Amino acid sequence: MENATSRPPSAWIGRRLLSLLYDLFAAVPLWMLTAIPFMLLDVAISGDVRHNIGPFSAMQWLLWLACWCVTGVYATWSWRRGGQTLGMRPWRLKVVGADGAPAPLQALWRRYAVGTLSLLAAGIGFWWAWFDRDRLALHDRLSGTRVVRLPKPSRR
16 A cells, blocks of 8 residues: 555645536536437427426436436546546546545446535535545545546656
8 A cells, every 4th residue: 555645646626626617518518418319209299399398397307317327427437447537637637546546437436426416415525625634525535536636747
């Protein structure tokens, strides 16, 4: 096991939130593509092309679930493949396991699920990082992962 001085530093929560904001630019098009079949199905059921999916209807809840799953696939695939989503790259952040190795897929899905609950609860799990001795968010702590800041690339 590595000692604390040889590990890259944990990422500051501000950088993490900014990378999350950047990831919206990748998530919104995915949500739009995910919504197309739901909209087409809803039009087919209602018979009216001007009809919108009703608020709080079963179709809307299924669409929200599908968007959550698609976003989860994007995030966990990105974290598993290289440790970074598109939003994490400009901020030089990377998700790793607690030991610094690539995190297992099960831990990444747990991280995504707990992170979602944290956002829904006014970001309480992110606020946790302000008080955590290792600057880990609650979803890092509960999933056995951490977000590290990568060093600046050296110029030649």
